[in-house]
Amino acid sequence: MRADARRNRERVLTEARQMMKEDGVDVSLREVARRAEVGIGTLYRHFPTREALIRAALMDGIENLARWAEDSADAEDPGEKLVAWVRSFALGAARYRGLPDHMLSAATDASSNFYRICQTLTAPGEKLLARAQATGEIRADVTVDDLFAAVNAVGWVAQTGDRDRATTLLELVLDGLRTRTA
Amino acid sequence: MRADARRNRERVLTEARQMMKEDGVDVSLREVARRAEVGIGTLYRHFPTREALIRAALMDGIENLARWAEDSADAEDPGEKLVAWVRSFALGAARYRGLPDHMLSAATDASSNFYRICQTLTAPGEKLLARAQATGEIRADVTVDDLFAAVNAVGWVAQTGDRDRATTLLELVLDGLRTRTA
DNA sequence: ACCTGAACACCGTTCAAGT
């Protein structure tokens, strides 16, 4: 990759990260290019689709979350670890407006640029969930995909309505997730 | 209201209803005007905002749902009635793409054209919820607003991801809503 | 009273022309 190309890529990414943090993930691509002082064509050359840009911009945070799940998979209290992970996942998804939409849309669409990102999260999440279910703390009939959808729904509520409603929904979901102790 | 004005209003409404059923609530207003064979300015005259149009287009269905809640409020099994109502609410919200977004956004924004519609639903919903809580079947610390957010979240999942995930989320929420029998 | 559509300020996306 040529030096100027690499520089342009980085400029776009920097600007995109900042703008997405403030105005959400569906910012104007034109505006991103403008602020990065780059032609709109250049933006498209490096990131052929909006999802590719989001992916590149948020990769780090997502990989952190994935690592967290991996590290927690071998703990002796997987149930509590899962709950903690779900909490911070929901919080992270809520931080970028519009992100839950892209996440959940991509989860079922293998052709999406975002599909891999979803899997980055669901793969370690699945292990953690399985371990938590094995201890009998978590309902056995829930899949990672169910969990993924639920977490994004909480994030959606947090950014569409108000935060209090989102935390209530999260509690309801976590409550529903736990097995009843007869 | 002049006869031609009334006719134009009706034409717009008819077209809007059909298009929204197919393509969701965020259809192009220009396109609605086009199909209704009406100037774009005429559409804006009758419906100064998109939310006003959605409101007029979906009023009937929403009032039906509200009536249902009212009629159920005096039943002897309010807990079951509430669950049934929540189910059909979630189903209704899922039928129009983008509707949950507008619903939840408007719920906390009294200046919105949609606010009254939300209240049309939450007012009778609140009564039903209170009665269900009085019997001890439903958690006492949940408000109508929490319920409203949760239901719309289920609708959101139904149209963003797939239906199976939405029904699972609904079951988790309903499960969380029930009080634990020790 | 009401209708119309041009006008304005934006988009996303592509692609010929340039270096």
Next chain:
DNA sequence: ACCTGAACACCGTTCAAGT
């Protein structure tokens, strides 16, 4: 190899001019 921006086909919204 890469960059640029004009070009195309769309939006939402307003408002002067018409009947």
